[in-house]
Amino acid sequence: MEFTTFVFYVLGAILLFAALATITARNPVHAALFLVLAFFSAAGLWLLLQAEFLAIVLIMVYVGAVMVLFLFVVMMLDIDIARLRHRFWSYLPLGGMIGLLMVAEMALVLSGKYFSAEALPGQAMPEGYSNTKELGRLLFTEYVYPFELASVILLVGIIAAIMLTLRSRKDTKYPRVSEQLAVRRDERVRLVKMAAEKEAPAEESQPGGQ
Amino acid sequence: MEAAILNFFQWFWNLFGLWDAIWSWFQPLWPLVWALLRIVAILVPLILGIAWLPYFERKVIAYMHVRIGPNRVGPAGFLQPIADGLKLLFKEIIVPAKANKRLYLLGPILAIAPALVAWAVVPFAEGFVLADIDAGMLFILATTSIGIYGIIVSGWASNSKYPFLGAMRASAQMISYEIAMGMALITVLMVSNSLNLSDIVRAQEEGRFARMGLDFLSWNFLPLLPMFLVYFISGVAETNRAPFDVVEGESEIVAGHMIEYSGMAFALFFLAEYGNMILVSFLASIFFLGGWLSPVGFLPDGHLWLAAKVSFLLFCFLWFRATFPRYRYDQIMRLGWKVFVPLAFVWILVVGLWMMSPFNIWQ
Numbered sequence: 001m002e003f004t005t006f007v008f009y010v011l012g013a014i015l016l017f018a019a020l021a022t023i024t025a026r027n028p029v030h031a032a033l034f035l036v037l038a039f040f041s042a043a044g045l046w047l048l049l050q051a052e053f054l055a056i057v058l059i060m061v062y063v064g065a066v067m068v069l070f071l072f073v074v075m076m077l078d079i080d081i082a083r084l085r086h087r088f089w090s091y092l093p094l095g096g097m098i099g100l101l102m103v104a105e106m107a108l109v110l111s112g113k114y115f116s117a118e119a120l121p122g123q124a125m126p127e128g129y130s131n132t133k134e135l136g137r138l139l140f141t142e143y144v145y146p147f148e149l150a151s152v153i154l155l156v157g158i159i160a161a162i163m164l165t166l167r168s169r170k171d172t173k174y175p176r177v178s179e180q181l182a183v184r185r186d187e188r189v190r191l192v193k194m195a196a197e198k199e200a201p202a203e204e205s206q207p208g209g210q
Numbered sequence: 211m212e213a214a215i216l217n218f219f220q221w222f223w224n225l226f227g228l229w230d231a232i233w234s235w236f237q238p239l240w241p242l243v244w245a246l247l248r249i250v251a252i253l254v255p256l257i258l259g260i261a262w263l264p265y266f267e268r269k270v271i272a273y274m275h276v277r278i279g280p281n282r283v284g285p286a287g288f289l290q291p292i293a294d295g296l297k298l299l300f301k302e303i304i305v306p307a308k309a310n311k312r313l314y315l316l317g318p319i320l321a322i323a324p325a326l327v328a329w330a331v332v333p334f335a336e337g338f339v340l341a342d343i344d345a346g347m348l349f350i351l352a353t354t355s356i357g358i359y360g361i362i363v364s365g366w367a368s369n370s371k372y373p374f375l376g377a378m379r380a381s382a383q384m385i386s387y388e389i390a391m392g393m394a395l396i397t398v399l400m401v402s403n404s405l406n407l408s409d410i411v412r413a414q415e416e417g418r419f420a421r422m423g424l425d426f427l428s429w430n431f432l433p434l435l436p437m438f439l440v441y442f443i444s445g446v447a448e449t450n451r452a453p454f455d456v457v458e459g460e461s462e463i464v465a466g467h468m469i470e471y472s473g474m475a476f477a478l479f480f481l482a483e484y485g486n487m488i489l490v491s492f493l494a495s496i497f498f499l500g501g502w503l504s505p506v507g508f509l510p511d512g513h514l515w516l517a518a519k520v521s522f523l524l525f526c527f528l529w530f531r532a533t534f535p536r537y538r539y540d541q542i543m544r545l546g547w548k549v550f551v552p553l554a555f556v557w558i559l560v561v562g563l564w565m566m567s568p569f570n571i572w573q
Contacts (some may be wrong), residue, residue, distance in 0.1 A: 075377070158372040
């Protein structure tokens, strides 16, 4: 067995384990962390395919940003596991059918002529071949219109997400930063001139009194 | 380098006449051993640097406060890190009863591991780099973005209020500044036409000023000055250092995510923080200050220049801490999202137009 084959099986085993643990873990935070492990293993598999750009971007985007926000939300939620399990068995047939449908779809795609091993280009890449550069060149020449379209859709998504969650209340107070920055000392501080010592009230003290 | 070490081994074992026997079974293992040797050669100085950086921090800040600082252990307190390290080693690691034990212990490991992994692609001098990969900058961005898991996981697993608040603050702050950081690096990538860190340094070697012998004027920091500032300030925010240290703000949430940790588990967070400081200083030197290049034409290039630049940037970290009051949380968010991100977007556009115009200085 070649060394890369060995690495493939190790990463594949970790990936399958992590994916299974993601859906079986009782604690949602554990599940999210197992999903992170699954992303890492998937990135390792892509590295084996010499797709280093995709592998690193998978970690950067999904592990570094998406899953962090996911964890952020999951940790804040107070999830009642008993309620989640409620009616598990009545939902199982529907869920199982959808799962089978997805397996069938993926089988159809993967057995098609474009994804078979023969259709993939040979592994031998010329000296100095840069995966990143090739991908960039393709994206900005041949596929520039789909790429721009996708970015516009993303932009629409961003704006829509902000608009949906933006609730302005009348009694919310915001700092006016420009005013805060423009503030002068005289508006905040008042210097008062006063004597360092207060003169003691004149007492009629009688020397040697008591 | 590799051949010299192999020759040394050959000479050594030939003294006993054993070289051929050893090499016959050792040869397949050699690439692994060689990689391990190089990793050790990077990590040992790094760990020593991490150990003594807090000492210099305490000294520098002390002198800025007109105090003396640590002065009991060794001459001028120079052995203080050893005393601190020993103390932390002998302390008990306490696991809170209600903590999620596995994740609680995983947290510090998740914090330190990415801080060390990123060094794989950092070049120290021409050819002195562990992994000279083409996607080096991407690798750096990816590894630094996972450092946040250590903070979030430990904050959540501690099962206590202050660590959780620290974790929430950390996830919001670090994600915000990662965007500004990545955007600033896009301009570097544009002008150097490569993601490889060594190539980025080499790209700063050329230019009109470099031909006049004033190499330091052709480094990236001058044409990309706003991006240099954005990168370095984001780096300070990303490492959760003062004035952006609300994640562990001692006066508000009493050290945030690490409040429940003791002994070496706490020390790992500390090591990760200082390791990240050194990493950010190295990266800023490589991306913007010409890496190992010498500032003037008549002096030779070398790793000492890189060390000098890194030392200066590290001093800036300590200087900031002694000088600036802590930012308010909304001010941090405003600086990240409303100042740095738009500035970086505009500067990407400016650099793009600049490179297309006849005034292009990078060709």
